[in-house]
Amino acid sequence: MGITAILFWFLTALALVSALMVLLSKNPVHSVLWLIAVFFAISGHYILLNAQFLAIVNLIVYAGAIMVLFLFVIMLMNLNKETEPKKNWMMKIAGAVSGGCLLMVLVSLVKQATEMNGKIALTKEGNIGLIENLGKALFSDFVVPFEISSVLFLSAMVGAVVIGKK
Amino acid sequence: MPIQYYIYLALTLFSIGIIGVLIRRNAIIVFMCIELMLNSVNLLLVAFSKMHHAAALVTDKATSVGIDGQLFVFFIMVVAAAEVSVGLAIIVMMYRNTHSVDVNFLNRLKN
Numbered sequence: 001m002g003i004t005a006i007l008f009w010f011l012t013a014l015a016l017v018s019a020l021m022v023l024l025s026k027n028p029v030h031s032v033l034w035l036i037a038v039f040f041a042i043s044g045h046y047i048l049l050n051a052q053f054l055a056i057v058n059l060i061v062y063a064g065a066i067m068v069l070f071l072f073v074i075m076l077m078n079l080n081k082e083t084e085p086k087k088n089w090m091m092k093i094a095g096a097v098s099g100g101c102l103l104m105v106l107v108s109l110v111k112q113a114t115e116m117n118g119k120i121a122l123t124k125e126g127n128i129g130l131i132e133n134l135g136k137a138l139f140s141d142f143v144v145p146f147e148i149s150s151v152l153f154l155s156a157m158v159g160a161v162v163i164g165k166k
Numbered sequence: 167m168p169i170q171y172y173i174y175l176a177l178t179l180f181s182i183g184i185i186g187v188l189i190r191r192n193a194i195i196v197f198m199c200i201e202l203m204l205n206s207v208n209l210l211l212v213a214f215s216k217m218h219h220a221a222a223l224v225t226d227k228a229t230s231v232g233i234d235g236q237l238f239v240f241f242i243m244v245v246a247a248a249e250v251s252v253g254l255a256i257i258v259m260m261y262r263n264t265h266s267v268d269v270n271f272l273n274r275l276k277n
Contacts, residue, residue: 008167012175019179019202023186028194035198038179042205048167049216054239058208061243066201066250073254074194077261095188103181110173119169121213122220128233129212137233138240149244156248163255 004123007048015041028074032067039063049121051129172213179206193257193267197250204246208239 018037025031039062046055110116127133138146179202186199215235222231261267 004167008171012171015175016178016182019182022195022198022202023182023190028192031195031198035202038202039205042209045172045209046212049212051212051216051236051239054208054212054236057240057243058205061247062201062205066247069250069254070194070198073258076258077267092189096185099181099185099188102184103177106177106181107174110170110177116169116173119217120220121167121169121172121216122223123167123216126216126219126223126232128215128219128230129236133230133233134236134240137230137237141234142237145241149241152245152248156251160251160255163252163259166259 004048007044008123011041011044011048015045029071032070032074035070036063036067039067046129048123049129050124050126053129053131053134169213169217172210176206176210176213179203179209191268191270193260193269193272196269197253197257201246201250204242208242211235211239211242 015038018034018041021034022031022038025034039058043055043058043063046052046058183199183203183206186202187196190196190199212235215232217232218235219229219232222229257267260272264271266272
């Protein structure tokens with residue numbers, strides 16, 4: 001087992017355990033911290049796939065900006081204690097069972113897809129994930145979506161301020 | 167790495183996100199589970215882009231096949247950031263009105 005496989009399994013285990021802890025922890029602040037661990041694991045996967053730009057953007061945008069926003073909102077609401085009331089156990093079990101059924105159906109679907117057999121995702125090689133190539137594509141082929149996304153950001157900013165001001 | 171490993175990882179993360187949306191009642195944690203689902207899809211897109219790149223590298227050494235998958239991930243992150251800012255503003259506004267973020271209390275649009 002090479003270093004790539006060891007890193008892959010370590011990051012996979014970290015992502016899955018942290019994702020489960022997001023659901024299971026009672027304190028919302030702990031959930032946010034576990035979600036940051038998930039984002040770090042996914043960034044590690046991006047680096048393993050040689051998608052360096054996305055790894056850095058994932059860390060800056062998700063683990064940096066979005067999670068700080070979540071933490072600020074949680075602290076603003078003073079939710080850092082157990083505020084959820086006792087919930088219905090039947091509903092929890094039904095939710096877990098239906099999610100597990102969805103997972104089972106999707107996994108069996110992937111198992112039957114024979115055209116996936118033998119395909120590999122290139123790790124450590126390939127230079128499409130580097131900033132140079134992505135930047136060239138972003139500012140030549142994808143320049144219209146890029147500009148539209150800036151308009152989207154502006155409207156989201158205006159919307160957040162208008163909703164928050166009332 | 168075989169592509170199936172990445173598919174199974176992304177499917178499991180996605181299902182954990184769905185289970186979280188179904189069983190938790192805190193609106194902020196429901197929101198975080200939606201972020202988890204978006205991230206699992208991002209991981210799958212990057213893995214598929216590298217899969218197609220590996221297939222195209224065999225014939226052409228300087229190919230850039232698969233670069234649009236990674237740009238889709240970039241745009242998904244952009245949309246997710248906009249969505250989070252508006253969604254958290256809505257949650258804060260609801261908390262001001264009802265002093266609760268329990269989604270079972272937020273099931274009516276009126277008042």
